[in-house]
């Protein structure tokens with residue numbers, strides 16, 4: 692039976708790269724994004740093995756309809772990739788409640804809502820959830836009071852899901868990307884930040900969308916059938932490196 696994945700935030704960036712890799716592995720994919728125009732263009736280029744579902748993952752009514760449509764398209768659901776995310780950076784004093792809520796609505800509420808809506812279909816097929824966190828959820832930094840907190844919460848939410856859904860045969864894992872040159876990152880990374888990341892990352896570079904997708908698709912696959920509740924940083928070594936001072940290098 693052809694497997695089906697639901698990928699949120701699929702119109703571009705890491706989500707689109709994940710869709711492409713699923714297709715290469717023979718899956719069908721329900722692509723979800725709130726940017727209907729970009730989503731339609733991306734899906735049209737990929738052919739009949741995908742369907743495009745315009746929805747905002749932070750809106751409970753839209754999520755319910757979107758999951759129902761995805762399950763109808765796939766004849767069931769084998770994987771949910773909660774990838775839709777927004778980044779807004781700023782100091783604590785400048786993070787007003789509206790900004791806090793915008794970040795939490797997509798990055799945290801969206802993961803909760805989509806997972807809850809998809810859980811029965813995933814249980815029916817012993818499927819998998821992969822949530823997209825961030826190195827910003829693993830290590831604190833300036834300017835990310837909302838973004839970093841939302842991603843740390845996604846890591847804990849993943850563990851809650853693994854603990855509770857495991858007995859229904861559903862696995863849940865979290866992929867935490869390091870910096871990738873997507874529209875999201877480039878909107879908040881100045882050249883100074885890019886240079887500093889290069890210095891702090893043992894592999895000395897940003898990752899590619901494809902490198903993140905490889906970890907996501909692996910965790911959705913049968914190859915990861917005994918892996919659940921795990922947090923995998925795909926970050927060139929950033930998270931594991933305690934003191935990344937360039938001055939301490941040879």
Ligand SMILES: NC(=O)c1ccc[n+]([C@@H]2O[C@H](COP(=O)([O-])OP(=O)(O)OC[C@H]3O[C@@H](n4cnc5c(N)ncnc54)[C@H](O)[C@@H]3O)[C@@H](O)[C@H]2O)c1
Nearest residue numbers: 700704705724725747748775776797825870871873875876
């Ligand atoms: N790029 C990085 O450096 C980086 C690093 C760590 C984590 N991440 C995470 O990876 C994920 C993908 O990010 P990306 O860099 O590919 O970003 P991106 O901006 O290129 O793509 C994100 C997509 O999500 C969609 N989206 C946003 N809010 C939505 C909502 N409420 N409902 C439906 N769709 C919505 C956008 O329209 C967009 O198409 C995000 O969760 C992000 O936080 C990215």
